[in-house]
Amino acid sequence: MSSEKINTSFDALVIGGGIAGGESALNLANNGFRVLIIEKDLSIGGKMILLSKVFPSLDCSACITTPKVSEISRHPGITIFTNSKVKSIIKKSKNDFEAEIIKYPRYVITEDCTGCQLCEEACPVIIPDQYQYNLVGRKAAYIPFSIASPRVAAIDIENCTLCGACEKVCPTNCIDFTQETEEYLIKAKTVVVATGFNLFDPIKIPRFGFGSYKNVLTSMQMERQLAPTRPFNTILRPGDAKVPDNLAYVLCTGSRDVTIGNPICSQICCMYSIKQAQLLMGALPMADVTIYYINIRSFGKGFEEFYSQAKGMGVDFIKGKIGKITEKENGNLILRYEDINENKVKESEHDMVILSVGVLPNPDNATLFHGEELKLDPFSFVNQTEPLASPSRTSIEGVFAAGTATGPMDIPDSILSAGSASSEAISYLIKKP
Amino acid sequence: METEKGKTFKYMREKREVSQAAKDNLKKFNRIKKTVMEALQENELSIDQLTKILDMPKDEVVFYVMSLVKYGFVQTGTIDEMDEYFSYKLNK
Ligand code: SF4
Numbered sequence: 257m258s259s260e261k262i263n264t265s266f267d268a269l270v271i272g273g274g275i276a277g278g279e280s281a282l283n284l285a286n287n288g289f290r291v292l293i294i295e296k297d298l299s300i301g302g303k304m305i306l307l308s309k310v311f312p313s314l315d316c317s318a319c320i321t322t323p324k325v326s327e328i329s330r331h332p333g334i335t336i337f338t339n340s341k342v343k344s345i346i347k348k349s350k351n352d353f354e355a356e357i358i359k360y361p362r363y364v365i366t367e368d369c370t371g372c373q374l375c376e377e378a379c380p381v382i383i384p385d386q387y388q389y390n391l392v393g394r395k396a397a398y399i400p401f402s403i404a405s406p407r408v409a410a411i412d413i414e415n416c417t418l419c420g421a422c423e424k425v426c427p428t429n430c431i432d433f434t435q436e437t438e439e440y441l442i443k444a445k446t447v448v449v450a451t452g453f454n455l456f457d458p459i460k461i462p463r464f465g466f467g468s469y470k471n472v473l474t475s476m477q478m479e480r481q482l483a484p485t486r487p488f489n490t491i492l493r494p495g496d497a498k499v500p501d502n503l504a505y506v507l508c509t510g511s512r513d514v515t516i517g518n519p520i521c522s523q524i525c526c527m528y529s530i531k532q533a534q535l536l537m538g539a540l541p542m543a544d545v546t547i548y549y550i551n552i553r554s555f556g557k558g559f560e561e562f563y564s565q566a567k568g569m570g571v572d573f574i575k576g577k578i579g580k581i582t583e584k585e586n587g588n589l590i591l592r593y594e595d596i597n598e599n600k601v602k603e604s605e606h607d608m609v610i611l612s613v614g615v616l617p618n619p620d621n622a623t624l625f626h627g628e629e630l631k632l633d634p635f636s637f638v639n640q641t642e643p644l645a646s647p648s649r650t651s652i653e654g655v656f657a658a659g660t661a662t663g664p665m666d667i668p669d670s671i672l673s674a675g676s677a678s679s680e681a682i683s684y685l686i687k688k689p
Numbered sequence: 690m691e692t693e694k695g696k697t698f699k700y701m702r703e704k705r706e707v708s709q710a711a712k713d714n715l716k717k718f719n720r721i722k723k724t725v726m727e728a729l730q731e732n733e734l735s736i737d738q739l740t741k742i743l744d745m746p747k748d749e750v751v752f753y754v755m756s757l758v759k760y761g762f763v764q765t766g767t768i769d770e771m772d773e774y775f776s777y778k779l780n781k
Pocket residue numbers: 375378379380381396397411412415416417418419420421422423698
């Protein structure tokens with residue numbers, strides 16, 4: 257780590273470069289405020305940029321996200337630190353926050369990289385690609401994904417063998433292994449917490465076999481398989497590359513389940529599963545798709561019609577609670593479930609199972625602020641102190657929360673929430689002390 | 690240490706040792722890549738056939754073959770009569 261801290265100041269610090277953080281930053285910057293976005297990943301765009309389509313409109317997610325992230329990246333009022341994290345934030349006084357930021361090296365000079373991918377071609381290493389949820393490999397020198405912003409290479413130093421092949425072929429000499437971790441001391445007048453959510457890791461429910469049974473996937477893995485920049489040429493089982501023809505969804509995996517510590521509904525899993533089921537019917541016209549659910553929560557605008565549309569397309573809905581999944585020798589999966597309507601225990605066989613994983617709070621929120629406490633709600637999301645009158649307000653004056661940092665919500669609600677957080681931040685900035 | 694543009698990996702070599710896991714991983718991939726490429730010289734092969742040749746878990750074979758497809762060494766061939774499994778061939 258370089259020993260000196262770099263001092264600089266902004267009007268607003270936005271933590272998280274997903275759709276809520278990006279939208280908040282744009283609103284602030286369009287009103288003349290100087291914004292710094294801190295993003296932990298190599299690209300902004302959050303989870304949305306990795307989705308196939310959005311529900312219920314079935315618009316292409318990348319087509320909505322790409323122009324947005326490009327507007328954020330090119331805005332003169334917005335500075336973005338990717339591959340960075342907030343070490344701590346202290347509120348010194350009104351309009352005076354001090355944040356310690358750690359910026360990890362990318363080992364590529366961002367401004368000079370053309371994204372030509374020659375380094376990627378030359379790199380001999382293959383390791384699981386986290387942006388394809390480990391379904392396929394990537395190199396140690398890599399562009400995170402084709403629509404990443406910035407579309408700049410990075411070196412995965414943990415897996416790099418230091419062979420030098422990438423540097424040899426780089427036409428702009430922008431690979432730089434002398435880069436070091438940098439520490440910044442940032443002054444800001446207001447903070448927007450847009451730290452998003454974590455997906456439930458189904459390894460915590462061993463009876464579903466995720467991890468051991470290779471044809472049990474998470475919904476995010478299926479999302480990647482359905483995206484235009486998918487890992488395979490078509491939908492395939494990761495266990496043996498079979499084109500599946502009888503797929504099952506298990507809703508509420510890691511939601512509404514006190515045994516795994518998350519009693520609340522994730523609000524998006526029913527609808528994204530119905531969306532994926534519809535997309536699968538298009539991608540695999542001969543396939544059967546069954547959704548096992550406890551209740552279908554189709555509460556939003558157009559959601560009930562979307563649900564009916566899936567039924568009309570032939571998606572089978574079974575009100576059933578999955579007890580256990582077992583694997584057959586051919587990789588098929590037996591679902592043992594309680595048929596809630598018939599009050600009977602039944603079994604059914606599928607060749608691929610998708611676990612519709614839920615939304616969990618980002619644990620980083622608990623440790624962001626030192627001194628004054630950023631209070632969390634009983635489910636560990638950022639507490640909204642006045643959820644009706646001022647939904648973005650938090651326990652710290654001058655700190656506002658946007659998007660899923662406050663709880664599960666879909667994309668339109670995240671964008672609305674970002675609008676609210678940025679408006680409140682602007683009011684706070686322009687209020688006379 | 691003086692660093693020369695285009696050769697800064699040498700600087701890093703002085704600073705940190707490449708982990709054994711990273712070395713093993715490269716060795717493993719090179720072996721798999723060589724075996725797959727040789728096996729596909731003559732014929733298109735399925736994942737099942739490649740699994741027998743590589744003698745490793747089928748899901749790992751899928752992972753590596755798909756990675757070879759991604760980086761243009763291998764391409765997807767024809768699908769079997771049941772429309773279930775593709776075969777794979779060299780991307781010549
Ligand atoms: S130096 Fe590292 S990143 Fe570059 S080509 Fe070699 S293994 Fe890949």
